[in-house]
Amino acid sequence: MRVIEAVPNVSEGRRGEVLEEARRALLSVEGLHLLDVHSDPDHNRAVLTLVATRDDVLLSGLLRLIEVAVTRIDLRRHAGVHPRVGAVDVVPFVPLGTATMAECVALAETFGRETAARFDLPVYLYGHAARAPHRFRHDVIRRGGFEKLARKMEDSLWAPDFGPLRPHPTAGAVVAGARSPLVAYNVNLASIDLAAAGAIAREIRESDGGLPCVRAMGVFLAARGLAQVSTNLVDYTRTPPLAVFERVREEAARRGIEILESEIVGLVPQAALPGNPSAVLRLPHFSSAQVLECRIQEALGLRRFP
Amino acid sequence: MRVIEAVPNVSEGRRGEVLEEARRALLSVEGLHLLDVHSDPDHNRAVLTLVATRDDVLLSGLLRLIEVAVTRIDLRRHAGVHPRVGAVDVVPFVPLGTATMAECVALAETFGRETAARFDLPVYLYGHAARAPHRFRHDVIRRGGFEKLARKMEDSLWAPDFGPLRPHPTAGAVVAGARSPLVAYNVNLASIDLAAAGAIAREIRESDGGLPCVRAMGVFLAARGLAQVSTNLVDYTRTPPLAVFERVREEAARRGIEILESEIVGLVPQAALPGNPSAVLRLPHFSSAQVLECRIQEALGLRRFP
Numbered sequence: 001m002r003v004i005e006a007v008p009n010v011s012e013g014r015r016g017e018v019l020e021e022a023r024r025a026l027l028s029v030e031g032l033h034l035l036d037v038h039s040d041p042d043h044n045r046a047v048l049t050l051v052a053t054r055d056d057v058l059l060s061g062l063l064r065l066i067e068v069a070v071t072r073i074d075l076r077r078h079a080g081v082h083p084r085v086g087a088v089d090v091v092p093f094v095p096l097g098t099a100t101m102a103e104c105v106a107l108a109e110t111f112g113r114e115t116a117a118r119f120d121l122p123v124y125l126y127g128h129a130a131r132a133p134h135r136f137r138h139d140v141i142r143r144g145g146f147e148k149l150a151r152k153m154e155d156s157l158w159a160p161d162f163g164p165l166r167p168h169p170t171a172g173a174v175v176a177g178a179r180s181p182l183v184a185y186n187v188n189l190a191s192i193d194l195a196a197a198g199a200i201a202r203e204i205r206e207s208d209g210g211l212p213c214v215r216a217m218g219v220f221l222a223a224r225g226l227a228q229v230s231t232n233l234v235d236y237t238r239t240p241p242l243a244v245f246e247r248v249r250e251e252a253a254r255r256g257i258e259i260l261e262s263e264i265v266g267l268v269p270q271a272a273l274p275g276n277p278s279a280v281l282r283l284p285h286f287s288s289a290q291v292l293e294c295r296i297q298e299a300l301g302l303r304r305f306p
Numbered sequence: 307m308r309v310i311e312a313v314p315n316v317s318e319g320r321r322g323e324v325l326e327e328a329r330r331a332l333l334s335v336e337g338l339h340l341l342d343v344h345s346d347p348d349h350n351r352a353v354l355t356l357v358a359t360r361d362d363v364l365l366s367g368l369l370r371l372i373e374v375a376v377t378r379i380d381l382r383r384h385a386g387v388h389p390r391v392g393a394v395d396v397v398p399f400v401p402l403g404t405a406t407m408a409e410c411v412a413l414a415e416t417f418g419r420e421t422a423a424r425f426d427l428p429v430y431l432y433g434h435a436a437r438a439p440h441r442f443r444h445d446v447i448r449r450g451g452f453e454k455l456a457r458k459m460e461d462s463l464w465a466p467d468f469g470p471l472r473p474h475p476t477a478g479a480v481v482a483g484a485r486s487p488l489v490a491y492n493v494n495l496a497s498i499d500l501a502a503a504g505a506i507a508r509e510i511r512e513s514d515g516g517l518p519c520v521r522a523m524g525v526f527l528a529a530r531g532l533a534q535v536s537t538n539l540v541d542y543t544r545t546p547p548l549a550v551f552e553r554v555r556e557e558a559a560r561r562g563i564e565i566l567e568s569e570i571v572g573l574v575p576q577a578a579l580p581g582n583p584s585a586v587l588r589l590p591h592f593s594s595a596q597v598l599e600c601r602i603q604e605a606l607g608l609r610r611f612p
Contacts, residue, residue, distance in 0.1 A: 035605060273597070281551050291575075291579070296341070296357055
């Protein structure tokens with residue numbers, strides 16, 4: 001079956017009523033499935049996971065989401081530990097099932113064109129949809145944040161792919177693209193030592209010679225009173241969450257710090273989880289459809305069971 | 307939430323039309339959820355997984371299932387490698403969520419009384435519903451099979467808890483009870499050596515000094531042309547599938563035999579799977595509701611994805 005996933009990251013992780021409005025806007029679209037909303041007050045950001053089998057359905061939902069975000073979010077008054085450049089900051093399209101990356105690239109382009117036209121928002125294309133090598137990574141496009149975006153856009157190197165040559169005054173810009181599934185994975189330290197979290201992030205991230213396909217930063221979560229190593233695993237077949245967990249544990253231990261817990265942001269492919277039952281037990285026919293709790297959730301329409 | 311699971315084992319694993327009739331009978335009961343049907347032609351047996359939040363709904367479905375089985379299955383003409391004493395052979399009730407074992411015991415008793423009255427079937431109570439210590443294990447009650455049941459019932463030690471003092475001529479008897487979740491787990495050898503499978507089963511099973519809480523037997527699967535170690539893990543917190551897999555692998559290797567694959571019959575609790583992500587990654591909030599494939603299956607009403 002052809003399924004397209006979109007994982008819009010929205011710059012709102014505190015005001016429940018805004019997220020509720022976004023949820024209602026998405027639920028009003030027939031055929032669109034909102035699988036998950038993960039918000040964090042310190043990041044002041046929410047990650048929404050949407051799937052649909054039809055492109056127009058997904059587009060329609062995303063445009064409604066942008067409308068809510070543009071109306072309700074003002075980046076001039078937004079603070080959070082996570083970098084961001086837009087009210088709807090990043091919109092990746094991910095091919096699942098029989099969907100192809102080329103279809104996701106086309107969808108990102110259509111989405112970018114529509115978004116720019118309707119909301120007067122500059123849109124950058126990234127990932128497999130990028131039109132220049134320096135735009136492959138969305139974190140590079142985003143560097144400097146909303147606060148430095150107007151200045152950055154004066155350089156023709158950073159002209160948007162669609163829309164005006166200046167940021168939207170309150171909603172900034174949107175970075176849209178196509179990519180493979182990734183795992184957003186955070187490790188919380190049993191410590192308030194932000195400097196240690198930053199040093200561990202540098203040890204483990206690919207750009208500083210660490211683990212392949214890992215992006216990482218150290219942040220402080222004031223609401224929880226702890227330091228976090230926040231990561232993106234852009235190819236979990238190369239570096240799965242367990243490898244990050246173990247490497248962070250080693251680096252933390254060298255600094256006399258323990259891991260409190262970890263966290264998967266949004267959803268995670270079964271194959272990214274440790275001890276993949278299919279592999280370890282040679283179960284050729286196993287799927288999560290055989291997990292009792294999963295089936296009960298489905299049958300009874302529960303968010304989680306027990 | 308209070309959920310009761312029933313896992314009736316029916317002595318039919320070959321005639322798809324009979325299983326389809328059973329499925330339709332169950333689906334006609336409002337509020338009853340048929341989560342899984344696992345059938346095997348060599349075992350000539352099907353394991354059905356049902357859940358409901360209401361006892362009367364579950365009872366109603368099971369009585370319809372028995373009606374189909376009594377009408378369509380004739381044990382005088384039934385052959386298979388799995389021991390059985392009834393057309394509906396075993397009916398365990400399992401408390402999930404906030405349900406209690408005492409509730410399942412009461413349900414097994416009501417089910418037994420109704421079944422005996424309506425179908426003139428002898429019913430034995432086992433597990434937590436057993437009324438005598440020698441009836442705790444259903445495999446002990448079943449020993450000798452349908453063929454020796456009439457003789458066995460002449461002994462007052464084996465008088466049924468409900469129903470007539472002789473087997474039903476074509477449907478035998480029903481063994482009903484209450485138990486904790488178990489895992490039915492089979493390991494297929496890359497070999498046709500039934501004697502080796504039997505020897506490995508004796509090595510690993512608790513009754514012969516093997517792994518705790520493991521029941522095991524060796525069987526030959528003619529349809530697949532291989533020998534199987536077929537097990538029940540009656541407490542997977544003591545011995546999970548991975549421990550059985552590894553022990554079978556060792557014992558098989560000593561005999562120059564490799565494992566082809568393994569198989570979970572029906573559904574399995576998340577916690578029984580190897581590398582439980584919650585434990586390994588210290589994910590306090592993780593559930594299968596975070597597994598992407600699981601959520602897509604649910605949203606799109608698919609049996610499996612991709």
